[in-house]
Amino acid sequence: MAGNFWQSSHHQQWMLDKTDLIRDRQHDLNILSDDEYQKIFNFFSSIIQVLGEQLKLRQQVIATAIVYFKRFYARNSLKCIDPLLLAPTCVFLASKVEEFGVISNSRLISTCQTVIKNKFGYAYGQQEFPYRTNHILECEFYLLENLDCCLIVYQPYRPLAGYVNDIGHDEQLMTYAWRIVNDSLRTDVSLLYPPYQIAIGALNLACVMLGKENHKSWFAELNVDLDKIQEIVRTITNMYEMWKNYDEKKEIQGLLAKMPKPKPAPQR
The missing domain is CATH 1.10.472.10 (Cyclin-like)
Structure with a gap:
């Protein structure tokens, strides 16, 4: 390893x-x-x-x-x-x-x-x-x-905990950002971006949701590609928008029926 x-x-x-x-x-x-x-x-x-x-x-x-x-x-x-x-x-x-x-x-x-x-x-x-x-x-x-x-697999949870401590430990912020990291697993970000960027994206989104404007200077001082962070935030936000109008219980049977399926194994 x-x-x-x-x-x-x-x-x-x-x-x-x-x-x-x-x-x-x-x-x-x-x-x-x-x-x-x-x-x-x-x-x-x-x-x-x-x-x-x-x-x-x-x-x-x-x-x-x-x-x-x-x-x-x-x-x-x-x-x-x-x-x-x-x-x-x-x-x-x-x-x-x-x-x-x-x-x-x-x-x-x-x-x-x-x-x-x-x-x-x-x-x-x-x-x-x-x-x-x-x-x-x-x-x-x-x-x-x-x-x-x-x-x-390297996950965003450890860098996230480090960033929250660096900002100044905030239990509410940590809880929100942790949930956003969990939600990010439903998108493609884990395939496309390093875990530390996903952690920063989740933290950024959590600050916006909680209205914590006082952390802007902390983000500004980070030596990271902010365009990438915004791409991560946009991907997760798009998923949240999709969830608002999506009734899985009504739609999923039709989607599973439409999904490409493996050919059944030949009977021996």
Whole structure:
């Protein structure tokens, strides 16, 4: 593992270019609009979040699982693997990488069944969670191969805590900015920007939401690319605007039906 972000595989292999990202998604974007694509990823990020919470995982583990999920589909079409299978596989792998400990196979499957039935029944109706342990284990190898075994993910939480302390510790500001970092996982910023820039963007947005004008001088003194920070803020703000007019419970079934799907495996 690299001792710092700049020497890590996260920086050297997984800081993607926006143009490349759009090009690699083209197969899916021929079927789905960009808005629909983002809504689908919002939905599966929610599944990973709820699954992680039910399994009592730390937020760092959940965030890493979501980044794995986003990275896989940054290089692959949605039709390669059912996202409903990849989501728990990412949770399973992230719990090991982040040294939370291995989740037992039976607990993972039973939690998936409960979460899909009780929390996301509006999307899947009466459908049971269709996968078993052998599917998760097989999918994990495929996920590892596609991530090129680059498993260490640097998250914005640690730099965020440092920045808040530097400004002058403010519990309300920390809480708001932390939530914005969590929300940023629903966008592409974790694929496009270093974690310290995401932390600054979240802090900037939290200050605006809370009306904390007195921190402007602190931001002005930062030696960072402010255009990049504004791009991050704009991306997260655009997602919040989308949420205002989006009723997931009414729309998601139609989006999942439209989504490109893997071909079923041949019957043996």
